[in-house]
Amino acid sequence: MSPLAHSIVRGVLGLGLFAIVTAGVVGLTHSVTFERIASNRLASQYQVLEEVVPAALHDNALVDDTVTLSAAEELGQENTFTAWQARQNGNVTAVILPTITHKGYSGDIALLVGIKANGELTGVRVLSHQETPGLGDKIEARKSDWIKQFEGLSLGNPPAEQWTVKKNGGSFDAFTGATITPRAVVNAVQDSLEYFAAHRERLLEILEGGPSEPIQ
Template identity: 55%
Template sequence: MADFKKHVLRVGAVLGLFAIVATTLVAYTEQNTRQQIKENERQALLDAINTLIPHEQYDNAILQDTIALPKTEELGTEETTQVYRARKQNQPVAVVLTVVAPNGYSGRIKMLVGIYYNGTLAGVRVINHKETPGLGDKIDASRSNWIKQFEGLSLENPTSAKWKVKKDGGAFDQFTGATITPRAVVKAVKASLEYFKNHREALFAKNEEKS
């Protein structure tokens, strides 16, 4: 009977040790997985930013040089977003804003908009949308070059009245069978330029200088 009890205790100890080791391994794996996911997301964001603002154009840590923007009606955002600021030799170069076109054909269209300090567009990239495949999804840079036409434009080029799709008398092409989607994007990009013009100095203010 005594030997049986010892055996049970040994088995229990082994099982307990196994449980501790297994729990530790699971926790370690989960932590590493979370860290890897976080790093992958960080790299994807940096790659997206560098698509708009080539990394040779700035020398600061752009993912750390940020300010938080609360919900901003002009940009279509419904939650706090980060503004990424590019600088070279401590001089402002550009910002990357998160902008949402709320009125796409299939809902909200989320974009990154890069704007140089002089108010010229560095570029625009759609990062989330639900637009119709083969029609509205041409706003995605992987589907067509349409989104790249914004590069180098500003509120003066084209003029304010021309910041519309051609169907509405503007300068921008729409898609065959899909006007709502490009119309929404053009409107949101123009709004982002107007927001930048009105808030440029605040967007570039050093964190320690903000009240």
């Protein structure tokens, strides 16, 4: 083999080895990163669930205690989705419903709505949104306490016609320069309460029995 050919072969082998090593490093990095991201996401989800239903109301691991529900237009869910159940001494104390409103100022707003078995709200938190920074983003618990005002409320408290912002004759404050965002959240929470009320008996019964099929 000529020196030139030998040099070419050595170069090709070197590049091949480099590619293999690089691919291995990238694969390992992706695996480690993916696991870390998944772990962080799970921890974040668990934290939000705990904020929606306080520890005093349950003794189970919320993140692992789930129920499958059929598509629900009133919750903005177009396909089957997962809700969470809070239990204490084996009894269902609350349900956490994921709700999506399409009426945000800049797009969808995803919420978690916690509702006690008696129909009272335990808490509401925003999972994601695209609202204007400094205005609509005040729906986030880390930006203001506005979202915490729902705790303890229920259908009838306030009356149905007052489940909107004060600008529209309701009971809830809006943000200066931003009415659409809080109004969308208030309406979504009310829709969640109405969904719970409409499915309460069956929902709690299936949760307690461990459903094998989605709630219709």
